[in-house]
Amino acid sequence: MSSRVQCERIRAALRAASGAAVPRAGVLPRTRLACGHCRVRRCAGCWCSLATGPQLPGSRTWGTGGGKCGRQDKRGRHLSARKACLHVGVARHGAASPPCRLGREARAGTGMSACFARPDTPQPSGSAAMSNRRDEDFRIRPSAPKNRGKGQGQSFVSKVLKQAGKASSGKSSVRRPGGTGKGADTGQRPGSRLGRGHTAARFAGAKLTPMSRRVTIKTLLVNQRQASPQSLAKHLRYIERDGVGRDGEPGQAYGPQTDAADLDAFKERCADDRHHFRFILSPEDGAELEDLRTYTRHLMGRMEADLGTGLDWVAVNHWNTDNPHTHIVVRGRDDTGKDLIIAGDYIADGFRHRAAELATEWLGPRTELEIQQTLQREVKQERWTSLDRTLQREAGDDGRVQIERFNEPRLQRQRLLLVGRLQRLQRLGLADEMQPGTWAVHADAGKTLRTLGERGDIIRTMQRAMRGEPRELAVFEPGDDGRTILGRVAAKGLADELRDRGYLVIDGVDGKAHYVALNARDELANYPTGAVVAVKGSADVRAADKNIAALASGGLYRTDHHLAVAQGQTVPGRDPQEVVAVHVRRLEALRRAGIVERVAEGLWKVPDDLAEQGRRYDAQRLGGVAVELKSHLPIERQARVIGATWLDQQLIGGGSGLGDLGFGSEAKQAMQQRADFLAEQGLAVRRGQRVILARNLLGTLRNRELAQVAKDIAAETGLEHRPVSDGQRVAGIYRRSVMLASGRYAMLDDGMGFSLVPWKPVIEQRMGQQLAGTVRGGAVSWEIGRHRGPTIS
Numbered sequence: 001m002s003s004r005v006q007c008e009r010i011r012a013a014l015r016a017a018s019g020a021a022v023p024r025a026g027v028l029p030r031t032r033l034a035c036g037h038c039r040v041r042r043c044a045g046c047w048c049s050l051a052t053g054p055q056l057p058g059s060r061t062w063g064t065g066g067g068k069c070g071r072q073d074k075r076g077r078h079l080s081a082r083k084a085c086l087h088v089g090v091a092r093h094g095a096a097s098p099p100c101r102l103g104r105e106a107r108a109g110t111g112m113s114a115c116f117a118r119p120d121t122p123q124p125s126g127s128a129a130m131s132n133r134r135d136e137d138f139r140i141r142p143s144a145p146k147n148r149g150k151g152q153g154q155s156f157v158s159k160v161l162k163q164a165g166k167a168s169s170g171k172s173s174v175r176r177p178g179g180t181g182k183g184a185d186t187g188q189r190p191g192s193r194l195g196r197g198h199t200a201a202r203f204a205g206a207k208l209t210p211m212s213r214r215v216t217i218k219t220l221l222v223n224q225r226q227a228s229p230q231s232l233a234k235h236l237r238y239i240e241r242d243g244v245g246r247d248g249e250p251g252q253a254y255g256p257q258t259d260a261a262d263l264d265a266f267k268e269r270c271a272d273d274r275h276h277f278r279f280i281l282s283p284e285d286g287a288e289l290e291d292l293r294t295y296t297r298h299l300m301g302r303m304e305a306d307l308g309t310g311l312d313w314v315a316v317n318h319w320n321t322d323n324p325h326t327h328i329v330v331r332g333r334d335d336t337g338k339d340l341i342i343a344g345d346y347i348a349d350g351f352r353h354r355a356a357e358l359a360t361e362w363l364g365p366r367t368e369l370e371i372q373q374t375l376q377r378e379v380k381q382e383r384w385t386s387l388d389r390t391l392q393r394e395a396g397d398d399g400r401v402q403i404e405r406f407n408e409p410r411l412q413r414q415r416l417l418l419v420g421r422l423q424r425l426q427r428l429g430l431a432d433e434m435q436p437g438t439w440a441v442h443a444d445a446g447k448t449l450r451t452l453g454e455r456g457d458i459i460r461t462m463q464r465a466m467r468g469e470p471r472e473l474a475v476f477e478p479g480d481d482g483r484t485i486l487g488r489v490a491a492k493g494l495a496d497e498l499r500d501r502g503y504l505v506i507d508g509v510d511g512k513a514h515y516v517a518l519n520a521r522d523e524l525a526n527y528p529t530g531a532v533v534a535v536k537g538s539a540d541v542r543a544a545d546k547n548i549a550a551l552a553s554g555g556l557y558r559t560d561h562h563l564a565v566a567q568g569q570t571v572p573g574r575d576p577q578e579v580v581a582v583h584v585r586r587l588e589a590l591r592r593a594g595i596v597e598r599v600a601e602g603l604w605k606v607p608d609d610l611a612e613q614g615r616r617y618d619a620q621r622l623g624g625v626a627v628e629l630k631s632h633l634p635i636e637r638q639a640r641v642i643g644a645t646w647l648d649q650q651l652i653g654g655g656s657g658l659g660d661l662g663f664g665s666e667a668k669q670a671m672q673q674r675a676d677f678l679a680e681q682g683l684a685v686r687r688g689q690r691v692i693l694a695r696n697l698l699g700t701l702r703n704r705e706l707a708q709v710a711k712d713i714a715a716e717t718g719l720e721h722r723p724v725s726d727g728q729r730v731a732g733i734y735r736r737s738v739m740l741a742s743g744r745y746a747m748l749d750d751g752m753g754f755s756l757v758p759w760k761p762v763i764e765q766r767m768g769q770q771l772a773g774t775v776r777g778g779a780v781s782w783e784i785g786r787h788r789g790p791t792i793s
Helices: 003-016 036-041 156-167 196-204 229-238 265-269 294-309 344-363 368-379 386-394 403-407 411-427 443-466 544-552 559-568 576-592 608-623 646-653 661-681 696-718 763-767
Strands: 215-223 275-283 315-319 325-331 401-402 431-435 438-441 472-475 482-494 501-510 512-517 533-535 557-559 595-599 603-605 625-630 684-687 690-693 729-742 743-749 751-756 770-776 779-784
Touching: 196 294, 215 344, 229 265, 229 315, 229 325, 275 344, 294 325, 294 344, 368 386, 368 411, 386 401, 386 443, 386 661, 401 403, 401 557, 403 411, 411 431, 411 438, 411 544, 431 608, 443 482, 443 512, 482 512, 482 743, 501 533, 501 595, 501 608, 501 661, 544 557, 544 559, 544 576, 544 608, 557 559, 557 595, 559 576, 576 595, 576 608, 576 779, 625 729, 625 763, 646 661, 646 690, 661 684, 661 690, 696 729, 696 751, 729 763, 751 770, 751 779
Parallel strands: 472 512
Antiparallel strands: 215 275, 275 325, 315 325, 401 438, 431 438, 482 501, 482 533, 501 512, 533 625, 557 603, 595 603, 684 690, 729 743, 729 770, 743 751, 770 779
16 A cells, blocks of 8 residues: 555544544644554654544554653653654654654654655634644754863864774774784774775785795874975985985986986975875895886885875885885875875785785795794894794793793794794893793893894994994983083984984094984084084073072062163173063073963063973973084184184184094194194294184184175175174064074175174074064074064074
């Protein structure tokens, strides 16, 4: 029977019952008819249990109660889906229908089509149509309050990963590589199947065996909105730098279809992308691959097939290490222009398995002899090895290793090697033999071995930098002490090639070679090889912080009180107003760090331990290492140049602190050559072994160099040079900077002339803007804008 015919039968039954008596004056019964199917199933959320009236032919007994339907929950919601119910309309009851409205009409499930014929409300004969449905009532249903506490700032991806973790099985969904025993892998990582390639990751590596070739892949996802604007350009410059080719030539970038990729064009294509990927591909037997470029292209082709999209990428092969490797940068867009999202499982394992499969196809499987030779080398290595992974996997829940397990067929060939590795770990203090046949490997053995491996890489790097010259090697630790390392840059490179974090090898004046890991913000280009630098570790307490703490009374620092004290201390060449301004700038920086509080204009609330908190703030901001460029010129060039050089400062100081080995010895020889040059220029006089220097030597050399450079700039620009004296205020547009023997200087153009003033890194981002500053004692206190106001120290 069609739904239209059923509705017509309902209408006929209602018309027949239109003469029913009305209970209580003025109140009409809310009569609705339920179909027989609904009546039998006690339809949840509808009016079948509340309806009164005649019975349709073929239907079951009508309910006449006035309460809720028996299949409703406590809030009156529908509990399960039902078939079509014609007393409201031809529709199916949804599994999540709105609450039942007792005493009113209950509608069909949400999201379904409405009935094309609705039963009429029965009316008494002779009376006007009446209705108390009150459909015009406006009812507000507030939504759930938003979470304004923990997790408010989570990104969409973070929220998805969190819910994915909750939706997994009751066990933890995080894979812990550092775990031991069978519980090391407790399930999938949260979000590991979000993105392209999660299916391919499940099947990649199915052909791999213990005889397969091994490949290491390091991966970094760079969020370009959070990274430095020049982060990608800096990385592309690094991977194509000089000396990384097979024969020491510069690196050559290539792509899927070209052997000479345009990195500038690639950088422009990536400019508006949300992210990009960086990979370092390092086959264990990369030296045996005759064509590493073709190998990389075939591998990226398999990656495109696994991800189901074309990829925009560039790569550069590096041959400057013990094992050749390839740097790959993949754009964060797929072939449709959408964000490229790669599943975590594919990043972690799938890509590496594809690389191992391809290397095995090219070179064939490893022989038993090759495997044994590799494992024998690992026995004595002071780094994390595959033997350590086997020991970790075979350890019990208590972390103990039973030698008898090595007699199993799968480990029998490695038995002697594993026992030898345990003995090596014992000598390193990382394992103990509890009793014959039972060993306990320390919980921090993995971390210690990885640190030892990194330290070994550092030592080899330093030995290459010193070219076999006898030196005591030292790794600079910022937190050890506050001493300063002074020396020459012997070599530089990247300690972390994915994150572009550099290092310097410094030939110190103390006769030692020092390895210094730089901050991520430090540009290696700022420290040329041969330059003289000073490296400082733990930040010292600033004199300004000491002064503020000493002048504070009751935890409050007043600028007017400080000004009165400064005016009472007559120091030639010092402006009391400028002294207070320097301290206020320091307070503004500490306020942004949440250390001090500005109560009112000229009134600051400072903590009792301001000096210590300020020191920790500086240490965190500088990343624990501060490198100061003393001179960008090698000492050989400093010996005969017009300008105030580092050698001049050493002559004035008598060469104190210079050792008799290495750079210290070379610096002493260069100082003698510098003294001869100054004597030729009339700035020094030799009297036997003594050298008498002219008064104001540094200022004279600096002014001579500035005058010569200013003459060249004036001829180039047609502007007049305006020399700057101590205490003078200058203003103009910052046009460019020039690197001199006396240091780096900024050119300020006021439209009629230009001035050369000492440069500071803080103004480099203000190229082409109006700047002003006051020159004092060879330094500048910079100001923003054309008028006096907030300043940059």
